[in-house]
Amino acid sequence: MIDYIKGTVAALSPTEIILDNHGIGFRILISLQTYQVLEGKQEATLYIYHYLREREDMELFYGFATRDERELFELLIGVSGVGVNSARMMLSSLSAEEIRTAILSEDISRIKSVKGIGLKTAQRMVLELKDKVIKGGGAASEELFGGARNERVEEATQALIMLGFNKQAVGKAIQTVLKANPNAKVEQLIKSSLQIL
Numbered sequence: 001m002i003d004y005i006k007g008t009v010a011a012l013s014p015t016e017i018i019l020d021n022h023g024i025g026f027r028i029l030i031s032l033q034t035y036q037v038l039e040g041k042q043e044a045t046l047y048i049y050h051y052l053r054e055r056e057d058m059e060l061f062y063g064f065a066t067r068d069e070r071e072l073f074e075l076l077i078g079v080s081g082v083g084v085n086s087a088r089m090m091l092s093s094l095s096a097e098e099i100r101t102a103i104l105s106e107d108i109s110r111i112k113s114v115k116g117i118g119l120k121t122a123q124r125m126v127l128e129l130k131d132k133v134i135k136g137g138g139a140a141s142e143e144l145f146g147g148a149r150n151e152r153v154e155e156a157t158q159a160l161i162m163l164g165f166n167k168q169a170v171g172k173a174i175q176t177v178l179k180a181n182p183n184a185k186v187e188q189l190i191k192s193s194l195q196i197l
Contacts, residue, residue, distance in 0.1 A: 031091035
């Protein structure tokens with residue numbers, strides 16, 4: 001399983017990128033959000049969603065500038081009636097924050113304004129994703145940590161999520177630890193957060 005691909009930008013358009021990694025050119029489909037982050041860059045790291053469709057013998061890579069965008073994409077395609085193309089269209093039409101806000105506020109008309117998303121799909125999306133979004137699914141780390149986003153916070157967050165804690169609870173615990181000890185190292189963040197959780 002591929003988590004990310006890092007390489008040189010060989011070609012970039014609003015819908016796809018060719019990423020050269022040691023002489024191999026990976027064709028990766030992207031959203032407009034990711035395109036805006038990559039525009040003008042020579043090097044890039046993309047978090048990958050590997051899409052396989054056996055009936056049509058199709059294999060595609062979808063790439064995202066952040067793990068959070070990929071997580072939101074995975075939440076979206078988990079909804080019945082939302083395919084990879086519809087999810088990418090959503091991430092191209094609305095920002096991740098706008099999508100989460102629309103789901104939380106049950107703004108069906110906002111969700112339905114995305115091409116290819118009908119009334120029933122928009123309603124299903126709100127019904128199936130509201131609780132997951134409330135728990136922090138697909139949420140950017142800086143929102144959870146009040147802007148204190150850095151590698152040690154990311155690493156500690158990922159470790160605690162892998163241990164089975166939900167993102168929102170982890171966010172609150174890490175915030176508490178950082179208030180008491182702003183210079184805490186990754187190990188300290190994890191240990192102190194575990195005592196709170």
